[in-house]
Amino acid sequence: MSTNGRKPKRLVADRRYPKSPGPKAAGKGQAKPAPKRKPARKPARKPARQRRGPIGLITALVRWILRLVWRVTLSATVVVALIIGAAVWYVHSTLPEASAQVDGRARGSVTLLDRRGEVFALRGDQFGGVVTADSVSPHLKNAVVATEDRRFYRHFGVSPRGIAGAIRINLSEGRSALSGHGGSTITQQTAKLLCLGTVFDPEEWDSEADYIADCRRSSLARKAKEAIYAMAMEAKYSKNEILSIYLNRAYMGGGAYGAEAAAQRYFSKPAAALNPAEAAMIAGLLTAPTRLAPTSNLKRSQDRAATVLRLMHEQGYLSEAEMTRYQNQPATLSEAAGGLKGGYFADWVMQSGPEFFTRDTTEDVVIATTFDPRLQAATAAAVDKVFSEKVREGSEAEVAVVVMTADGAVRAMVGGRDTDATGLFNRASQAVRQTGSAFKPFVYATALELGHSPLDTVVDEPFCMNIPGSGQWCPENYTRNYKGRVTLTDALKHSLNIPAVKVSESVGRDLVMRVARDFGIVRDLHDTPAMALGTSEATLIEMTGAYAGILNGGSSVTPYGLRELRLRGDNDALMGAGGGIGERVIRPGAAAQLTWMMEKVVSEGSGRRARLGERPAAGKTGTSQEARDAWFVGFTADYVAGVWMGYDDNTPLTGVTGGGLPAEIWGEVMTRVHEGLPVRPLPMEAPARPVAAPEPRQQAPQPAPQVDDRGRERVREGVLQQVLRDILGGN
Incomplete structure (x- = not known):
């Protein structure tokens, strides 16, 4: 191929971008740069061909359901949010200020103070x-x-x-x-x-x-x-x-x-x-x-x-x-x-006080009481000691103890083996039990009030009575032995049953019932000859209060624990003491002679296990039928105390009588209670002369003619006056 003698041109690519003009080319006549080419537009993607057939239909249906669920859920959420918001706004509008919400108690508080003014229990x-x-x-x-x-x-x-x-x-x-x-x-x-x-x-x-x-x-x-x-x-x-x-x-x-x-x-x-x-x-x-x-x-x-x-x-x-x-x-x-103690005592005060200021109070109340923490600790320690040493392990026998002064001011109380419990059954104030021979002092108190002497005699012998509607009844002594003619003092000292029945029937059962009631045995008394043996019932605190009446010279006593009640922050009391000494029941001389007789029970008779050494004490044992209850209630010149033992379900005690464990507990309690106190003589009076006691006829006992007419008339007059007061509503 001919080239015509010319050198061939280099094969080069065309310049894609024009050469930047140099500084000399910035003048007039400079060639305009070629316009920039727009990048070629990508062809639009063809829409995917829709799927046809069952799979496409299922996919579309699922998408529709999901969109529907989302819309419903969103709508429901909005509706629920609006409802909740409205509810919150409404409740918000009803709320009081925060300061009004702090004290939400339905009841007020009760603060109990002991006899020294110290807090010992809280209630409410x-x-x-x-x-x-x-x-x-x-x-x-x-x-x-x-x-x-x-x-x-x-x-x-x-x-x-x-x-x-x-x-x-x-x-x-x-x-x-x-x-x-x-x-x-x-x-x-x-x-x-x-x-x-x-x-x-x-x-x-x-x-x-x-x-x-x-x-x-x-x-x-x-x-x-x-x-x-x-x-x-x-x-x-x-x-x-x-x-x-x-x-x-x-x-x-x-x-x-x-x-x-x-x-x-x-x-x-x-x-x-x-x-x-x-x-x-x-x-x-x-x-x-x-x-x-x-x-x-x-x-x-x-x-x-x-x-x-x-x-x-x-x-x-x-x-x-x-x-x-x-x-x-x-x-x-x-x-x-x-040191907060005295649970049983506090519970008793709360139960015995006015309901609207104790159990259902809406105010904050302060109650000054008769409670003595030292005596409470001594009582609880004594009970624990005797039970740990003398009561067989596993025994469920219960105990109750009350200590008070002669005016009925309760100083200590134990209502069960758990000596300082709160909110439990209080056997000292709630258990109503047969009193047994602990009732006999009221029989002899009636005889002494009618003019008999502690040295009067009565025959202890086999004895039967015909009781209308019941037939013949023949009481027996606990030992089933008979001592013949004995003084009233010996009869009480040895807790003989026959003399107690004879004396009760002789002086008049109605008068015995009246004396017992006036001393504080307020339960129904069984109007039968067996009443003299303690077949009637009482609580321990009632019995202890009745014995306090003997100690104080023969006046009735209402046991109490509340001395003063006031609202917190107030200085003026809303109420004062809830009990104390009431009306006279028997003459002071009769009470002093009865105390002398009851001292013989402790020093020489069935209550010897309650002796306090050189400190004189008087009291009486009691054991109910089938030994379901065992009692010892007595006093010194300073304090009166009562002890009860038994089972809550009335199971008979085994080998326990009033002269046994109850007398020992009483002695232990009173020994501790009197620590640091001087020995004081009992307010008792020994009898001056013996006089023959009346003997009832066995078949139809009648009051004996030897009874002091002045004494009988005095008691009869008291009965008549009370009847008139009950009828006429007098005081």
Whole structure:
């Protein structure tokens, strides 16, 4: 191929972009740069060919259903949110100010003071005063949050995470979702304490207990209402206000409502002064206040407090060193809290006092009582000693003891083997038992009032009576032996049954009944010849009060424990003593002679095991039918005491009579009670001359003609006067 002699051109690609003009080419006549080419447009993607057939139809249907579910769910969520919002707004509008929510007690408190003015028992709902989350010890605030609701300051009243965790735990432990752990926040617990704003109405609930049970019940509907109320509280109150309401309303055991009452109850200090160990103990009570109260079981309460201290450390409220320190040095009860005693006595005062100021009071009441802590401790120690040394192990025999002065002021009371219990059956004031031979002093008191002498005689011999409607009745002595002619003193001293029946029938059973009633045996007395042997019933406190009437010279006595009742903060008393010495029953001379006879029971007769050494004492044993009850009641110049032993189910005692263990317990009690007291003589009078006692006819006993007419007329006149007072309503 010819090239015409020219050199061939280089084969190069065309310049894609024009060469940038140099500085010289910027002048006039410079060629315009070629316009930039637009990048080629990508062809549009062709729409995918629609799937046809069953798979396409199913896919479309699923997409439609999902869109529908999403729309319905979104709509339902909006509707539910609007409903909840409206409910929260409504509840919010009904909530009072936080300051009005702090004291939620349905009852007031009752503080009982001993004879020296010191607190010895608390009853009712104790409230120490209003505290706030800022005024209490920060350790208590931290302990409550760490234990009850660690996310308290971060949630809006309800904790979904807490609820989910609680449901998981409940189901894993085999319970229903709502049983056991509740996952409730402090706000929800406060809502429950407020009973969702429902106030106790006695016309709607049978009792306060039913009201509280209704407030505490768990159901899905109740939980929903609780959540709404909690959210309304979060909107109305600050977090500290909610925590303040909780710290004031929560029950913390021992009758204490609120942190201040609990701090004073257990540690005798204000809630602002609690250290971490004390704060942890109080916070630990919130899960089970009655069971974990340190007054019920200190060790269990300390163990729970150790767990609370660990939680406080885990959440940064305490260092590890602080946690270890307070776990090794747990909180203990203050001396005043540990010294609260006299449970049976306090219960008796609460039962015997006016109901509207004791059991059902809505006010805070202070009651000054006759209680003597020293005598109570002595009585309890004596009972414990005798039972530990003299009663066989496993025995379920019970005991009751009452100590009082001659005017009926009760100083100590034990109502059972658990010598300082609270809220249990009180055998000293509630057990109505057959008195047995402890009734016989009233038979002889009637004879002495009618002019008989302790040295008058009566024949102890086999004896029978024809009782209309019942036939022949033949009483026997306990020993089934007979002593022949004996003085009234010997008959009482050896607790002989035949002479007691003869004297009772001779002086007049109606007069014996009247004397016994006037001395305080207020139960129905059996109007039969067997009444003289103590077939009627009485409580121990009634019997002890009746014997106090003998000691004080023959005047009736109403046992009492309440000296003065007033409202807290008031100086004026609303009421005074609830008992004391009443009307005269027998002459002082007759009472002094009866005391002389009863002294022989202790020094020479069936009550020798109750002797107090050089200190004179008088008393009487008593054993009921089939030995179901054993009594010893007696007195010194200073105190009167009664002891009862028996089984709650009336099982007969084995080898126990009134002159046995009851007399020993009485002697041990009175020995301790009189420690440090000078020996004083009994107010007794020895008889001047012996006079033959009347003898009733066996078949139809009649009052003997030898009875002092003046004495009989005096008693008859008293009966007539009382009948007239009952009819006419006089005083």
